[in-house]
Each structure stands twice: as C-alpha cells, then as structure tokens.
Amino acid sequence: MSEFHVRAVAEGEQRACLEVLEQALHAKPISDEDWAKMAPSWPAAGKFAAFDDHDTPVGISSSFDIELTVPGGRKLVTAAVDGVAVRADWTRRGILTTMMSAQLEDFAARGVPLAALHASEGVIYGRYGYGAATFDRGVFVERPRAQVRDGVGRDGVVRFVTPAEAVERVPALYNRFEGTRPGFAARPAQWWPGFFDRLVTGDGGYRVAIHSGPDGDDGFVVYQTIDTRDRTAPERGAILEIRELHAGTPEAWAGLWRFLLSVDLVSGVAGRGRPLDEPIAALLTDPRAVNTTEIIDELWVRLVxxxxxxxxxxxxxxxxxxxxxxxxxxxxxxxxxxxxxxxxxxxxxxxxxxxxxxxxxxxxxxxxxxxxxxxxxxxxxxxxxxxxxxxxxxxxxxxxxxxxxx
CATH class of the missing domain: 3.30.1050.10 (SCP2 sterol-binding domain)
Structure with missing residues (x-):
C-alpha cells in the first residue's frame, strides 16, 4: 500500500489539486477555459495537500482569508475553507484527519482566530471542532398570487447590466455594504474571479440587475430563468431562481423583490440560501404566497x-x-x-x-x-x-x- 505525506502546495500544483476536489464533488473535468477563470481565486497560498509516493496529489484542504462580522459589528479575520477532498481511491486512510490537523495548526500559527466552511455533508466537520453556526432557508414565492403592498419598493429603479458591467460594478457595490448582520462576509479581491465573475460570464444564463435609489446604486440581484413549460402545460410560466440578492437599504431590498415579482410570464420566484428572518411575507398582501422549502445549515465555524x-x-x-x-x-x-x-x-x-x-x-x-x-x-x-x-x-x-x- 502506498504511503502519503501532507505538505503545503507549491506554485504550479494548484490545478492538479483542484482536479482532486472537482473529482470528489463529481464535477466535470476542468477545461482550460474554466481554469483560466478559476486560477486567480485558487493560488497556492493557504493550501495543504496529501501526495502519494510519486508526488501526485490525492487530497486537498484549501483556504483563504476573509473577514466575518461578529455580533456587535466587529469584523474578524477568518480562514475561509473553500475546498476539502480526498480522492475516492485514497479514502479511509487518515488523509482527511492529517490535512485538517495541518490546516488548523497553520491557522493557529498565523494568529487567525476563526475558520469557516460550507459543509458538503453534515457529519464530517464536528470532529474537527466546527459547529453549524448560521442557517438559511429556501423560499418559493407564488406568482401572480404574490402582490407587493402599495407604495413599498417604488422609490428607486432597477436596470439590467451586461456581464462585463456586472464584473466591473458589483464588487465595489457589495463592498459598500457595512455588513452589520452577524456572519456577513467581506469579499476579498481573490474571491470575485472564481465565484462571481465565472458565474455571470458563464453559460448558465444568469442575469444581473442593479437597484438605484436617491443616493445611487444600493443593491443587486443575480438570477437565472428556469423554463418549466412542457407538452402538457405549455402555458406554465418560468421560475426565476435567485443566486444572490444583496441590498444596502430596506428600500433597495423591497425594490429588488418588487422587480422580481413584476416580471411577466413567471409562475414563481425561488431562492435558496436566504436569511431566516428575511421578511418577504410581510412585504406582500397575501403572506401565504411565500413558501419555505428548506432550512439548512449554512456556515460551519471553528474557534481557532x-x-x-x-x-x-x-x-x-x-x-x-x-x-x-x-x-x-x-x-x-x-x-x-x-x-x-x-x-x-x-x-x-x-x-x-x-x-x-x-x-x-x-x-x-x-x-x-x-x-x-x-x-x-x-x-x-x-x-x-x-x-x-x-x-x-x-x-x-x-x-x-x-x-x-x-
């Protein structure tokens, strides 16, 4: 049986390590085009990998530093763990535990007080000191039953922007949000290319709309349209599925929801990963138009x-x-x-x-x-x-x- 060793990832090894993660998540192989988009968000720094005796990566634990808002409003440096995986033919050999230990020791040595991750499975990370610390919900809002109350969300305008404009404008807009909500994440420059830019410039059909109020741009939404029509129901409307909706003011938030619920030929607006206390039902004349489809753990946190x-x-x-x-x-x-x-x-x-x-x-x-x-x-x-x-x-x-x- 081959042995493994865990060490820091060297420059030039990132793509091979990312391929281990993508394979473990049952994703398609990384194309050259995808890697070009992903590379700026996947540097060697912050990565530990397990290598076999031929120095081929068989496991990966990756992180980069962000800031999270903690109760009271202070922003605390946090290691964002953005990828942990072991190749399927190397599991059950202690690789994960060895990598996680090396990663935690690195966080502690660097003086990073918190670590956080999004867990693919809910039974893995408790053994390494992580706890499910924030939760979110999935919602489905029925149209045309959902009518926004008169006078709410009408003080601004919403406009579409092109993918190129979104890549240019949205990061600066997001960074204006103070993030007083506990758990809110500041997004470093490293985050945007591999997560946001790749999404809105890809072939997923995502659209970006920006809300502008009296003081300028103050919110945005990213969504895609899912066609639900078939031969038995050709009149059925599409579903707008929200990927992101962030607003700097209550008026901007209401204006973005009013916009989504005013789009024609739509049977509903769906959103996964929304805040538990987002008051969508209070916005509508018929609160029963809002259905909670799931409540699930969002962020797992480790006190380093x-x-x-x-x-x-x-x-x-x-x-x-x-x-x-x-x-x-x-x-x-x-x-x-x-x-x-x-x-x-x-x-x-x-x-x-x-x-x-x-x-x-x-x-x-x-x-x-x-x-x-x-x-x-x-x-x-x-x-x-x-x-x-x-x-x-x-x-x-x-x-x-x-x-x-x-």
Missing part, C-alpha cells in the same frame, strides 16, 4: 483562538457565566472562560457549563440556544442557573447569515 474570538463579539445583559471549553485538536484553548457583558477573561473559577469547542462554535454567532444543546446532551450543566444566563448573553435578535459561498 477561543479567547480572541470570544473577546471580539458583544454580549447581552445578564450576569456572567463560566464556560469550560474542551478542544482536542488545539489544546491551548482548553480552560475556563468568564463571559459577561463587560468582556471575557480566562478564569480559575468553578465551571458552570462544560462544552466542546464545536458546541461553542455553533452558538458563537448568536444562533440557537444553550438550553437546546443541554437537552440534546451536548452541554454538561454544573450550575442550572447558568443556562438561561448563557442564552441571554450569546443570543442575537437578528439572524446570523453569511450570504457568500466559498
């Missing part, structure tokens, strides 16, 4: 430096609580933390709640409740009164949402 991450966010009003955190991969995080409205400190006081770093990560952005994880047997309670205090401290009124795929 527990103390730095806890100190970066703000907390609600309650008496402090002492958390004891357990971290098998990064033992420097092990210990007790006094968390309160005034800040966070390490402490030698008796623990009131004991939990794994993955459970703490799942609660970090203010979603979910300590009491639910207690019921599920995932948090050990040493002081019954601490559960309600922890929920009051950590939970946020606004749903956390990232809204950026990587």
């Amino acid at each position: 430096d527990v103390l730095t991450a806890l100190r970066a966010r703000t907390y609600g009003t309650a008496e402090p609580v002492v958390l004891e955190v357990l971290d098998k991969q990064l033992p420097d995080n092990n210990g007790r933390y006094l968390v309160g409205p005034g800040g966070v400190e390490r402490t030698t006081a008796e623990a009131e709640l004991r939990l794994d770093v993955a459970e703490l990560a799942s609660l970090y952005f203010g979603q979910g409740f300590f009491r639910d994880l207690v019921v599920a047997g995932r948090i050990e309670v040493l002081d019954e009164g601490a559960v309600d205090r922890a929920d009051a401290l950590f939970h946020t009124a606004r749903a956390a949402w990232c809204g950026t795929f990587f």
Whole structure:
C-alpha cells in the first residue's frame, strides 16, 4: 500500500489539486477555459495537500482569508475553507484527519482566530471542532398570487447590466455594504474571479440587475430563468431562481423583490440560501404566497483562538457565566472562560457549563440556544442557573447569515 505525506502546495500544483476536489464533488473535468477563470481565486497560498509516493496529489484542504462580522459589528479575520477532498481511491486512510490537523495548526500559527466552511455533508466537520453556526432557508414565492403592498419598493429603479458591467460594478457595490448582520462576509479581491465573475460570464444564463435609489446604486440581484413549460402545460410560466440578492437599504431590498415579482410570464420566484428572518411575507398582501422549502445549515465555524474570538463579539445583559471549553485538536484553548457583558477573561473559577469547542462554535454567532444543546446532551450543566444566563448573553435578535459561498 502506498504511503502519503501532507505538505503545503507549491506554485504550479494548484490545478492538479483542484482536479482532486472537482473529482470528489463529481464535477466535470476542468477545461482550460474554466481554469483560466478559476486560477486567480485558487493560488497556492493557504493550501495543504496529501501526495502519494510519486508526488501526485490525492487530497486537498484549501483556504483563504476573509473577514466575518461578529455580533456587535466587529469584523474578524477568518480562514475561509473553500475546498476539502480526498480522492475516492485514497479514502479511509487518515488523509482527511492529517490535512485538517495541518490546516488548523497553520491557522493557529498565523494568529487567525476563526475558520469557516460550507459543509458538503453534515457529519464530517464536528470532529474537527466546527459547529453549524448560521442557517438559511429556501423560499418559493407564488406568482401572480404574490402582490407587493402599495407604495413599498417604488422609490428607486432597477436596470439590467451586461456581464462585463456586472464584473466591473458589483464588487465595489457589495463592498459598500457595512455588513452589520452577524456572519456577513467581506469579499476579498481573490474571491470575485472564481465565484462571481465565472458565474455571470458563464453559460448558465444568469442575469444581473442593479437597484438605484436617491443616493445611487444600493443593491443587486443575480438570477437565472428556469423554463418549466412542457407538452402538457405549455402555458406554465418560468421560475426565476435567485443566486444572490444583496441590498444596502430596506428600500433597495423591497425594490429588488418588487422587480422580481413584476416580471411577466413567471409562475414563481425561488431562492435558496436566504436569511431566516428575511421578511418577504410581510412585504406582500397575501403572506401565504411565500413558501419555505428548506432550512439548512449554512456556515460551519471553528474557534481557532477561543479567547480572541470570544473577546471580539458583544454580549447581552445578564450576569456572567463560566464556560469550560474542551478542544482536542488545539489544546491551548482548553480552560475556563468568564463571559459577561463587560468582556471575557480566562478564569480559575468553578465551571458552570462544560462544552466542546464545536458546541461553542455553533452558538458563537448568536444562533440557537444553550438550553437546546443541554437537552440534546451536548452541554454538561454544573450550575442550572447558568443556562438561561448563557442564552441571554450569546443570543442575537437578528439572524446570523453569511450570504457568500466559498
């Protein structure tokens, strides 16, 4: 049996490593054209790979740095893990664990306090200290039943832009959004070529529309049209499927939804990955026109430096609580933390709640409740009164949402 070794990816090895990821995800082989679009978003930096004894990549773990907004509005450097895979003929040999360990140790050595990823499967990453920290929902809005309330979303204009214009204009527009919502991701220049540009200039038929209000451009939507007609129902309208919708103001958000729901020959507007608290139903005269099709985990988060991450966010009003955190991969995080409205400190006081770093990560952005994880047997309670205090401290009124795929 061949052995493997894990090391940093060298310049010139990126495409071969990406092919390992694409094969694991059952995607088509990468064409030269696709690689030309993808390459700027797939540098060697931030990548660890497993190689066989011929130095051929058989596994990949990739990341790049972004900033995520944490509760309270501060932006925290985060390692965005944008690809983890092992070639099918090399699985079950410890490659994934070895790569993930090397990656986590690199994050810690570089002083990156958070890591985040979008999980292809929900059972993999908890063992490496990641917890499902943000959630989103799929929606389907029925037309023509969905009528926007009079006077809402009429103060601006919406215009189509060409793919070339979208590539030029949308990044600057997105970067104007302050991102006060917990979980919101700032998109570095590296992100755009491989994710946005590749999408809107590809052959998927995506259209981009920009909303302009009194102060200029303030929102955009990216969507494609899905033709649902067939021989038995030639009159059936198309479905507009939203890929992205971001707005800097409530008026821009309402204006973009009004635009989508006014397009002719459409039977519905669908969107995956929308915020849990997006008030689409409140926008309409008939709230039953909005159907939730799924609620699913969005962003999985790992606290690489527990103390730095806890100190970066703000907390609600309650008496402090002492958390004891357990971290098998990064033992420097092990210990007790006094968390309160005034800040966070390490402490030698008796623990009131004991939990794994993955459970703490799942609660970090203010979603979910300590009491639910207690019921599920995932948090050990040493002081019954601490559960309600922890929920009051950590939970946020606004749903956390990232809204950026990587």
